[in-house]
Amino acid sequence: MSYTVTNLIPQLPVLNLEAAKKFYTGELNCRLEAEYPDLLIFEFEGRMLYLWLCDNKVIPESSSFYAIVDNIEALYARYAHVSRMVVPLCTQPWGMKEFYIMDNSGNLLKFGERVAG
Numbered sequence: 001m002s003y004t005v006t007n008l009i010p011q012l013p014v015l016n017l018e019a020a021k022k023f024y025t026g027e028l029n030c031r032l033e034a035e036y037p038d039l040l041i042f043e044f045e046g047r048m049l050y051l052w053l054c055d056n057k058v059i060p061e062s063s064s065f066y067a068i069v070d071n072i073e074a075l076y077a078r079y080a081h082v083s084r085m086v087v088p089l090c091t092q093p094w095g096m097k098e099f100y101i102m103d104n105s106g107n108l109l110k111f112g113e114r115v116a117g
Contacts, residue, residue, distance in 0.1 A: 066110040076088075
């Protein structure tokens, strides 16, 4: 018997759904797909992203996702205005060009592209 995993959806904890909705739609240009009392579902760069309500600030401060992209310079230009850019675009010693955004709950959104060579 075999199977195929067809998708993985990041699910990040947030402390305040209204504040998260404002940040993700306003600063990251995400499209809100569905809203429930303890869950927001967004379309984010062509992928799904779930934000779930959490009352322990340690959890989002310890959470992140890492997205590997093509043409990171173009993606960085799209998000360069974001108020919570915590690591601007740079090349890391481990061979990735990356930038990081922190949302208003403390989740770290990491984006990277492998550097040729």
